Amino acid sequence: MTTDRERKRLAEVQGQVVAALVAGGEVPAGFDPERMRVQASSLIAKRRAIVARIRPDAAAAAGADLNAEFAAYARSRPTPPPGYRADADDFAAWLRDRGRMPDPPPPERRWWSRWRAPS
Template sequence: MAPRPEPVQQAEGRAGSGENLAGPGEDLAVARGRLAEAQGRVVRALVAGGEVPDGFDAARLRAQAASLVAKRRSIVARLRPDAAVAAGADLAAEFAAYARARGEPPPGYRADADGFAAWLRERGRLPDPPRRRTPWWRRRVP
């Protein structure tokens, strides 16, 4: 018979309550502020090309950041196939350059797709959208 594993000790306090966030003599609000700043540094490193925070493996964080850019690129290509076609074989490189230039992604995939299309248009890779013509029944005779 195999030996039974040791029971896992539970941390003091309720899970998620924030009771163990603060060190001895530290205000809970200050500890939460420190945690929020640390989380912000990790997010900036992942999505905005920020510095890798201390204690993190730089290679793994870069790999995860590249994965997030690839995910954005695939969704943008589905939402704006015209932009993907315009970028052609250079789609990965073009989108990576767009993501680096932008820093932080916009809120929402539709805005990201439209931003990438505008970025391609500024560089002459995507033609201007055709002007919408007024239907004949709405045109006024002078």
């Protein structure tokens, strides 16, 4: 049977593992630092590939520097945003803030958007 104290300690270590993998935190005692580094790099590569599929404009704006730009973006976030769409939009904004991506064009006004139903 697991005690409350053991559960609390396990939760602390799990938090440290997550921080080491996604936020560049310290590797907890008992874990292989090299394996943790490889796994963290793998997670960033997975995020980068998904973000590039969701926002090809951001990937194109980063160009040949996509790997380095996304790694720097990921390191700048202690916690990834909730969901890949938010991650992709945040990365695009991050590139825009650095002058790597133009501002988005204003939304087009459609002919039907001016019509209003009678009150």
